[in-house]
Amino acid sequence: MGNNLTDRNEQVRRLVDKSFYGSPLPPGDGHRAFPAKLWHAPEAVEAGALKGLLANRVLHALPGEDFEGLLPSLEPVTLSVRDNLGDASEARHVYFPEDAVFSHLVVFEDGSTVETAMTGREGVVGLGSVCGHHAPTHWPRVTLPGAALRMRADLFRQEFAGREALRRLLLEEMGRHAAQVSQRAACINRHRIESRLCAWLLMLHDRASSDDLPLTQEFIARRIGARRAGVSEVFRTLQERRLVGHSRGFVRVVDRPGLEAAACECYEVLRQN
Amino acid sequence: MFTTVVTTQKLFGMFELDSANSIIYSRLEREVRGDEVPANDLRGYRLFEDASHFSNADELRRRVNYFRAEGGQADSFDFTCHYDDGDVPVRVLLARVGERSGDGSTKSILLHIRRRR
Numbered sequence: 001m002g003n004n005l006t007d008r009n010e011q012v013r014r015l016v017d018k019s020f021y022g023s024p025l026p027p028g029d030g031h032r033a034f035p036a037k038l039w040h041a042p043e044a045v046e047a048g049a050l051k052g053l054l055a056n057r058v059l060h061a062l063p064g065e066d067f068e069g070l071l072p073s074l075e076p077v078t079l080s081v082r083d084n085l086g087d088a089s090e091a092r093h094v095y096f097p098e099d100a101v102f103s104h105l106v107v108f109e110d111g112s113t114v115e116t117a118m119t120g121r122e123g124v125v126g127l128g129s130v131c132g133h134h135a136p137t138h139w140p141r142v143t144l145p146g147a148a149l150r151m152r153a154d155l156f157r158q159e160f161a162g163r164e165a166l167r168r169l170l171l172e173e174m175g176r177h178a179a180q181v182s183q184r185a186a187c188i189n190r191h192r193i194e195s196r197l198c199a200w201l202l203m204l205h206d207r208a209s210s211d212d213l214p215l216t217q218e219f220i221a222r223r224i225g226a227r228r229a230g231v232s233e234v235f236r237t238l239q240e241r242r243l244v245g246h247s248r249g250f251v252r253v254v255d256r257p258g259l260e261a262a263a264c265e266c267y268e269v270l271r272q273n
Numbered sequence: 274m275f276t277t278v279v280t281t282q283k284l285f286g287m288f289e290l291d292s293a294n295s296i297i298y299s300r301l302e303r304e305v306r307g308d309e310v311p312a313n314d315l316r317g318y319r320l321f322e323d324a325s326h327f328s329n330a331d332e333l334r335r336r337v338n339y340f341r342a343e344g345g346q347a348d349s350f351d352f353t354c355h356y357d358d359g360d361v362p363v364r365v366l367l368a369r370v371g372e373r374s375g376d377g378s379t380k381s382i383l384l385h386i387r388r389r390r
Contacts, residue, residue, distance in 0.1 A: 084350045109331070111338030136332045139339075218344070 047071055055121040056096040056149065058169050066165045073159070074149045079142045081219075085125075091140070093150040094126035099209035100146035103223055104181075105139045114188070114225030115200075117180045118143070120207025123173050129153035130160045130170070143215075143223060144208055179273050187266040193226050194234045195264035200224055201244065202260060202267050205253050213251045220251075238262070283354070283361060284325055288315075288384045289370065294337060295319050297381055320384070327354035333365070340367045341382060351389060362389040 047068045054060050059067060059074075079100045085091065095102065102125045104117040116138075119125050125140050151159075160167055187196060197220070204213055217235060221228040235251075238244045243259050245252035253259065260267065282301070289298040299315040318324045321334040333352060340348050347368040354361045366385040 082345060082348075084348055107335055107339050109335055109338065111335065111340070111342035113339070113342075136329070137335065222343070 054149075055098045057122050058124050058173060059096050059149070061169055063165050066163050069163065070151070070159060070166070073151045073155045075151070076147065077150050078145070078147055080145045081142045081214075083142055085140050085142070091126050091129055092153055094124060094129060094153055094156040095140075096124055096149045096151070097121050097207075098147040098149065099144070099207075100142060100148045101144035101204060101207045102140050103143040104177075105141055105223075107137055107139055112225075113222050115143075115223045116184055117177055118200075118203050118207070119177070120144075122207070123177065124170060126153060126156075127170060127174055127177070130157055131174075144204060144213065146209065176273050180270055183266050183269055183273070187264060188225065191264040191266065193224075193230050194237065195262060196224060196266075197226075197231065197234050198238070198243075198259050198263035199267035199270070201251065201253065202256070202263055203270060205256065205259075206271065211253045213253070214249060215251045216249055217246075281326060283356060284320075284327075285363070285386050285388055288320060288386075289381050290320060290337070290384055291381050292341070293319070294321055294334060296324065302387070327356045327361070329353075329355045336365070337367065337382070337384060345369075363387060364389045 048064065051060060051067050097120050101118060101120040103115040105113040105115055107113050160170065217231045218228050221231040235246055239246055243255045243262060245254050286299060286301040288296055291297055296315045296318050315324050321330045349364065349366045352363050352365050354363055363386050368383045370381045370383055
């Protein structure tokens, strides 16, 4: 599974780079647009081939004409966990993840965090830019590094206003996001850390391109709103049961069915969401 | 909590903050205009409670605290300070100071705020 997605990301990057060939970088924040001649000759950018290679389900589900309309504004990027995407009020881009995974964090005054939702290739990050609502305590952050396509928020707002199919897909995505937030709010109140952690790892594994997840226990604790000591204790148990492996900076999903059995009921609800 | 802001000067410059966000060192970049009251020495004051008078200082404090908790070496981001006389876009740089204390950990961070053009 993982290698196929990595290969596909590389193919996407090559195709997009090929289309970018010779196009100048416009002034601004690094956003790249396709040359105008390609806009008028969409077959030259191999839009159909590109769409077929994309892992992002929202882009993939767009009708061909709408996808071709968006294509000139999409920019392929590789994201790391250190990338600062700004809080919702400063967000300049909307992201369509390929194998990158984003966490939607609530950040408390003391700097501690809890993840309220996770978005990977099934969705879009930065929808607040079309809602017009910016909560300064809600931040998107990269949890798993990887590839994504991004689009300037101002251009995205124009496309959202003008494209019925995109609007419908994004409203569905907002509904799924709201459902995930409410399910996880209930989960954190009701379920124990072990079953929550198993569900979280499975959600991440569903969106990742590998069984090896670059995560530290400290990082996981900050994402799921738990103490580091509690996470370490759970990992010891999961390793003893041979559900996961853990080496410096990496968690390996060893026994996925076993993890599913150990996860709380919320995982199945969220998976079907 | 009742606090008195010690300066009406807009905050641009370099600040070293301890773990409670109190100012250990400051080097202000002066842009004093009109009836602004310039600050001479902000050492000992709490940056966000005593020395900041933009309305969204809480948001910046949250960013600083997040950086401290997250464990990175440096970070930078755009921010907009909402002052009474208008919004001021700034670029914020955060860095951990590589000074080791008795228990071997770094305690303070550097915060640089500069006007974004």
